[in-house]
Amino acid sequence: MSKFELTRFPLIKNLLKNRYPQLAVFVLMLAGFLFAITAGFVGTPVGSHNFSIVFVWIAWWAILILVAVPFFGRGWCAVCPIPVVGDWLQRGAVLEPAPKMSKWLNLRVPAKFRNMWMQNISFTLVALFSSVILTTPVVTSVVLAAMLFLSIGLSLVFERRAFCRYLCPVGGFIGLYAQTAPLELRVKDKNVCAHCAGKPCYNGSELGSGCPWDVFPGGLTKNTYCGLCMECLRTCPHDNIAINLRPFSADLAKPSAKLDETFKAFIMLGASLVYAYVLMGSNGSVKLVAYSVFSPAWFGYAAGFLAVIFGILPGLFWLSVKFGAIKTSSPGKQFTTAATALIPLGLMFWVAFSLSFVLTNATYIFAAISDPLGLGWNLFGTAATAWQPMLSSLVAPTQTLALVGGLAWSARTAQKSAPQAGISSVPVIVYCLAATFLMLWLLL
Amino acid sequence: MKPSELLTRIVITVFNLGVVALSLALWAQTPLIHARIAEGGGWSPNVIQAKVGEPLHLKFTSDDVMHGFSVGQMEMQPVDIEPGKVSETTLTFTKPGIYTFFCTRWCGLNHWRMRGTVKVTGSETGTPEPVTPPLYVSLGLDLDKPHPVPFAPAGRPSAANGQKLAASLLNARFTTPDYYRSHAPAQLFDNLRSTGLSDSQRWDLVATVWQSNTTPAGLAEGKQLFAQNCAACHGEFGGGNGVFADDLAAAGTASMQTMNGDMAMSMQTPADFTNPQRMLGASPALLQGKILRGGMGTGMPMWGTIFTHEQIWNVIAYLYSFQFDYPK
Amino acid sequence: MRPYAILFLLVLAGLVVAFAPLPAHFSAPVARTFHVEASQFAYQPGEISVNPGDKVTIELVSTDVVHGLYVDGYGVSVKADPGQNATLTFVADKSGSFRLRCNVTCGAMHPFMVGKLNVGANTWLYRSLALASLGIFSVFVLARTTKME
Incomplete structure (x- = not known):
């Protein structure tokens, strides 16, 4: 396993270490975020022409799932504007270090919430209402504003970034899939950390905050909970923090085998299958049902959705694991360890699903950027751009490539993780193959 | 506080609030x-x-x-x-x-x-036009009274065939626009009883008279207006089976339940202009009244403030083409 | 050397599965007419199937608001108001499965109003399923060869 340290280049290192480049990006992102919220409230209620919908659910989503997560892991979290206001308030400053005694409550998040379950629930809630959130600017704005205010509120009550770490519906799956990314933040030498007095990377110093993600960099073994915020790069007195390029899926070699993360994988896998059927399929009545939130039929849809992600997919996987059991060890451990194979599979399912609607609706971006509020502006001369699917002949081949590649990747992962779980990899691989067949059939 | 901290805070606040305030201001200035x-x-x-x-x-x-x-x-x-x-x-x-x-x-x-x-x-630029009541008012027609005829032509009356009989047999009175507008086709058919022609010849003559009160341009306009405004309920070919016919019937059933069976106020299925019993008993004046006034709760809109009189006469002329064969 | 040879063979097999021409399925082209009803947010029927070379006529009937029908891959489209049916005629000269998409904004779920046009068999799906199976096979084969090394 070869790694290539990017921070060995002074330019990259200084760009990351200096507070101002990131701050500039934060401020621009925050302005865009606030503008999206404003646009959703006052702009046209027509989703496909409102900046909030087009830039959040087409442009941002495309960048996130097709580029940021697969190649940069939590790269998005490094520039996400949602927590910055809470950060500033928590610290009481934009540039200056935090005071020794916090002005706010600064509570520790209770232990039972220090896991991914709240994120599983928040993502599932967003997923159940996605047909409305995805298409209605006002609702998108309410969700975005709620995330902003929740993150501010949690920053004032709890220490560090409680929202990012334990509640953000997006943060959970980015963390899960970040394990596959070819980019990581790690310490150069663990011994340096072991002997480091005061651990400023975790506790903070004059140079920056203690890890906002509540992670001790010296103990980092996987990307899941490292937000790439670069604070430790700034605080480390021993120049011991590195950003490395590494092979894809490096973190999956050592399965984390946690039930919350395992269910995150099932939620993501199931949601991509349900969306492929509901949103990309030709069954119109199920679209109406998914959109008619709180109607009796919608409760049926929600029950079906929940059954797929919490019942059918984990249930069948449980059977596969049982079927392939070689050694008798804790079934829970076997289940969670074997589920590591679903991480690359789920990521590529989302890539394949997103390709179809991102390329189809990309022309909305041109129209929306010239007339973001639907007021008849033409800022860049592209307001009249007609809807037209882009590169539609490439969609199906690319989807096949993503899904088949994802399947091979997950099969390889299964072969590596199955022995650690004490099971045969074959039933897990058959499970992945069946899921891929289903996704291919739904999308092609 | 260091100056850099203060400056950064000001820049961030002004920039971010400015983006929101500017977009709100521009939004408020664009009345749509x-x-x-x-x-x-x-x-x-x-x-x-x-x-x-x-x-x-x-x-x-x-x-x-x-x-x-x-x-x-x-x-x-x-x-x-x-x-x-x-x-x-x-x-x-x-x-x-x-x-x-x-x-x-x-x-x-x-x-x-x-x-x-x-x-x-503002002030009138020309002299105001005198207001004349529509024809159905001066004729005293009851728009909501059913007007079926007990008989119907055996085939589709042909204006072309009627043309051959027209020259010698028509009473001049029957060819005036006033007669056309105030009489149903069935009334002219009755009035032609004395001619000694066969039933089908008399219907052909009726078709000829009806066609003589239209122009190809008028029919074309009527057809276009019908397609844009009427066909969604009455059907592209006038059969009363447009895409909303079922919805209207369903809404009618629903409204009858809520209005204690008051049929007059309930939504109805759209009129079928291909039904001879119905159409041949209706005079242009009656149809004009229905279009001007609307169906009073039946789901038929009132068009009086939208169409000009000429447009309404052209739509009516087109409606009769669902009964009569006009040469192209 | 051996694993590379196997890898080469597997990639070659993948390319064959993906791109090898299939024996053409002969059927005399016919003219087919479909009456497609569009409503929020579906086409009825949702899928239409024709043979390659057929002359396809779609009569689009909108039953609530103005809808359109855009044939992905063919780039042809038609729009219809309720009461004013419109027809689209084209020759189905590309085989495969194509999405039909509404191209007149017709309400919230408009971007997801889709139908399907199947021209001949959906060979790309079958090829993809075969590629997926081949992918699994490759993983097993490569795992075995690297273990033997």
Whole structure:
């Protein structure tokens, strides 16, 4: 396993270490975020022409799932504007270090919430209402504003970034899939950390905050909970923090085998299958049902959705694991360890699903950027751009490539993780193959 | 606090609040007329003020589906209003009064409820036209009385065939526009009893007379108006089976339940213009009355403020073409 | 050397599965007419199937608001108001499965109003399923060879 340290280049290192480049990006992102919220409230209620919908659910989503997560892991979290206001308030400053005694409550998040379950629930809630959130600017704005205010509120009550770490519906799956990314933040030498007095990377110093993600960099073994915020790069007195390029899926070699993360994988896998059927399929009545939130039929849809992600997919996987059991060890451990194979599979399912609607609706971006509020502006001369699917002949081949590649990747992962779980990899691989067949059939 | 900290805080606050404030200010300065389906609120605003002779500049946007804008009884190109986009038009009114504007693209069962008014004030530029009551009023017709004829032609009456008999046999009275407008085809068929012609020859003659009261251009306009405004309920070929016919029937059943069976006030299935018993018993004056006034709760809109009299006569002429064979 | 040879063979097999021409399925082209009803947010029927070379006529009937029908891959489209049916005629000269998409904004779920046009068999789906199976096979084969090394 070869790694290539990017921070060995002074330019990259200084760009990351200096507070101002990131701050500039934060401020621009925050302005865009606030503008999206404003646009959703006052702009046209027509989703496909409102900046909030087009830039959040087409442009941002495309960048996130097709580029940021697969190649940069939590790269998005490094520039996400949602927590910055809470950060500033928590610290009481934009540039200056935090005071020794916090002005706010600064509570520790209770232990039972220090896991991914709240994120599983928040993502599932967003997923159940996605047909409305995805298409209605006002609702998108309410969700975005709620995330902003929740993150501010949690920053004032709890220490560090409680929202990012334990509640953000997006943060959970980015963390899960970040394990596959070819980019990581790690310490150069663990011994340096072991002997480091005061651990400023975790506790903070004059140079920056203690890890906002509540992670001790010296103990980092996987990307899941490292937000790439670069604070430790700034605080480390021993120049011991590195950003490395590494092979894809490096973190999956050592399965984390946690039930919350395992269910995150099932939620993501199931949601991509349900969306492929509901949103990309030709069954119109199920679209109406998914959109008619709180109607009796919608409760049926929600029950079906929940059954797929919490019942059918984990249930069948449980059977596969049982079927392939070689050694008798804790079934829970076997289940969670074997589920590591679903991480690359789920990521590529989302890539394949997103390709179809991102390329189809990309022309909305041109129209929306010239007339973001639907007021008849033409800022860049592209307001009249007609809807037209882009590169539609490439969609199906690319989807096949993503899904088949994802399947091979997950099969390889299964072969590596199955022995650690004490099971045969074959039933897990058959499970992945069946899921891929289903996704291919739904999308092609 | 260091100066850099202070400066950064100011820059961040001003920039971010500025983006929000600027967009809100620009939004507040752009008055748009919003079009929504009737169930979603229709036009907003639905009353527009204007002055005689002053150009009225209007900007529209649709909040849901495709709509259109036009002012009734006014020569103008309808404006398409696309969802999320802005379209504009400029109107100049020459006479004061209250005009009706309406949606020109079908946007659901209640499309025709999407109407509003333009109130035009100012001094009259010409002399006011005298107001004459419509023909059905002066004839004293009861628009809601059924008007079936007990008999029907065996085949489709042919105006071309009737043409051959017309020259010698017609009483001059029957060919006047006044006679055409105030009589049902069945009445002319009755009045031709004394000619000694066969039933089918008499029906052919009726067709000829009806055709003589139209022009190809008038029929073409009637056809176009019918397709745009009537076909969604009455059907492309007049059979009363347009795409909304089932919805109307369902709405009728629902409204009958809520209104204690008061049939007169309930939605009904659209009239079938291919039904000879119904159409041959209806005079142009009666049809004009129905179109002008509407169906009073049946789901048939009132068109009096939207179509000109000429347009209504052309639609009526086209309606009879579902009964009569007119040579092309 | 051996694993590379196997890898090469597997990639070659993948390319064959993906791109090898299939024996053409002969059927005399016919003219087919479909009456497609569009409503929020579906086409009825949702899927239409024709043979390659057929002359396809779609009569689009909108039953609530103005809808359109855009044939992905063919780039042809038609729009219809309720009461004013419109027809689209084209020759189905590309085989495969194509999405039909509404191209007149027709309400919230408009971007997801889709139908399907199947021209001949959906061979790309079958090829993809075969590629997926081949992918699994490759993983097993490569795992075995690297273990033997």
